[in-house]
Amino acid sequence: MKKIQVVIERRTDEAKDVVSLVLRRPDGENLPAFSPGAHIDLFLPNGMTRQYSLIGDCGDCDETDRYEIAVSKAANSRGGSLCVHVALNEGNALEISEPRNNFPLQPGHDTFQFIAGGIGITPILSMIRHCERRGWPWRLLYLARSRAHAAFHGELSAFGPDRVRFHFDDEAGFLFDFAHTSFIVESGVPIYCCGPAPVMKAVEDFALSHPDNPAFFEWFSPPVESGPGGVATGFDIRLQRSGQVLHVPEDRTILDVLEEHGYALPCSCREGMCRTCETGVIDGVPDHRDYVLSGGERAAGRTMMICVSRAKSPMLVLDV
Numbered sequence: 561m562k563k564i565q566v567v568i569e570r571r572t573d574e575a576k577d578v579v580s581l582v583l584r585r586p587d588g589e590n591l592p593a594f595s596p597g598a599h600i601d602l603f604l605p606n607g608m609t610r611q612y613s614l615i616g617d618c619g620d621c622d623e624t625d626r627y628e629i630a631v632s633k634a635a636n637s638r639g640g641s642l643c644v645h646v647a648l649n650e651g652n653a654l655e656i657s658e659p660r661n662n663f664p665l666q667p668g669h670d671t672f673q674f675i676a677g678g679i680g681i682t683p684i685l686s687m688i689r690h691c692e693r694r695g696w697p698w699r700l701l702y703l704a705r706s707r708a709h710a711a712f713h714g715e716l717s718a719f720g721p722d723r724v725r726f727h728f729d730d731e732a733g734f735l736f737d738f739a740h741t742s743f744i745v746e747s748g749v750p751i752y753c754c755g756p757a758p759v760m761k762a763v764e765d766f767a768l769s770h771p772d773n774p775a776f777f778e779w780f781s782p783p784v785e786s787g788p789g790g791v792a793t794g795f796d797i798r799l800q801r802s803g804q805v806l807h808v809p810e811d812r813t814i815l816d817v818l819e820e821h822g823y824a825l826p827c828s829c830r831e832g833m834c835r836t837c838e839t840g841v842i843d844g845v846p847d848h849r850d851y852v853l854s855g856g857e858r859a860a861g862r863t864m865m866i867c868v869s870r871a872k873s874p875m876l877v878l879d880v
């Protein structure tokens with residue numbers, strides 16, 4: 561994976577426990593272009609790699625020499641967001657990846673319903689800025705624990721209540737309930753949602769009962785429940801290029817086994833969320849356990865995330 565050297569030009573407190581960082585190359589040269597919904601990897605000083613959405617709209621804007629991200633300090637941080645908050649300051653050098661996009665705006669629509677929960681506002685804000693530059697209508701439902709926790713509240717509230725609906729749990733005295741609180745999306749309008757697992761699950765349920773509204777999701781943490789997995793069983797993989805056959809035991813992933821046998825394959829999140837480890841499937845039936853493939857891609861079974869996904873057939877032949 562190609563790494564890019566950047567310097568933190570600005571660090572800003574955006575909300576309670578949320579900081580934004582502006583990143584530039586040390587020489588001021590342009591950074592790779594990206595589209596709304598894209599993210600980058602941050603290679604953190606503590607050795608961790610974490611993904612953060614790019615906030616801007618740099619598909620065609622003037623500022624192609626800067627990236628902006630925002631990071632919420634997770635209460636249960638495993639070290640990623642905590643490291644950003646504690647160890648990254650203005651002037652620090654940092655390595656990042658090129659942008660990737662698992663959450664693009666799909667063609668065929670020019671009206672959008674956005675739903676953001678907490679720091680899930682970051683890819684959504686990029687989409688909103690993109691829509692604004694094109695004059696495309698959009699609406700946002702923004703759910704946050706409190707007004708103080710709502711990053712970019714000022715910028716978003718300026719759009720007015722017809723376009724941005726806020727729900728603050730502490731002021732309302734309850735969590736937003738898609739089943740019982742009035743929430744209407746015009747038929748045919750796509751829904752784009754990013755937020756913590758309970759919000760994502762609630763919007764998935766809402767979308768199931770509104771089949772006229774295609775729904776797209778960006779997971780930034782695995783669901784707290786058991787996830788899409790099931791009982792893990794062992795299976796074999798054959799590597800197309802060498803013909804080598806390896807066994808994947810029930811307690812190991814394909815990626816684990818390949819690494820143990822000396823293969824250095826691209827990977828980042830190791831949780832099925834970033835698409836870095838996507839690997840071609842030549843034969844066999846994958847048991848998809850990621851959060852990034854579309855329904856069509858799952859059904860086709862031509863590709864899989866080897867950090868989490870397993871096999872439904874006794875053998876998978878992989879393009880490795």
Ligand code: FES
Nearest residue numbers: 828830835837867
């Ligand atoms: S490493 Fe991120 S999806 Fe596999």
